[in-house]
Amino acid sequence: MKYKLQAFFSGRNGFDDLGRTLMWGALILMIVSTLLGLELLYLVSLAMFIYVYVRAFSRNLSKCQAQNGKFLSWKQFQKQRFQQRKTHRFYRCPKCKTYLRVPKGKGKISITCRCCGEKFVKKT
Numbered sequence: 001m002k003y004k005l006q007a008f009f010s011g012r013n014g015f016d017d018l019g020r021t022l023m024w025g026a027l028i029l030m031i032v033s034t035l036l037g038l039e040l041l042y043l044v045s046l047a048m049f050i051y052v053y054v055r056a057f058s059r060n061l062s063k064c065q066a067q068n069g070k071f072l073s074w075k076q077f078q079k080q081r082f083q084q085r086k087t088h089r090f091y092r093c094p095k096c097k098t099y100l101r102v103p104k105g106k107g108k109i110s111i112t113c114r115c116c117g118e119k120f121v122k123k124t
């Protein structure tokens with residue numbers, strides 16, 4: 001039985017970090033939608049479950065790993081942003097959408113984007 005499962009999952013993506021997070025999100029959405037009686041939300045959670053399983057059984061490893069990599073770097077950025085929320089503020093460049101980190105409590109400052117050189121004024 002164990003070998004059959006291993007053979008079935010070899011070459012497939014399986015449940016990675018993104019899959020597990022989506023699974024928990026779908027589970028929470030399903031519970032909330034059931035408690036509140038929202039049918040549309042329930043359908044969204046079902047679609048999320050289906051997507052999680054499609055990703056888990058997918059043989060397109062490079063695409064799934066790229067998605068998971070993007071998710072992990074986004075998660076890391078959010079974690080860093082949360083840890084530095086008392087000392088820094090994060091702004092997006094209006095031109096190229098890059099996140100820029102500036103020190104908090106400096107009043108109105110002119111921010112220059114390190115990628116495209118765009119300048120904009122924000123209160124920190």
Ligand SMILES: [Zn+2]
Nearest residue numbers: 093096113116
């Ligand atoms: Zn920029």
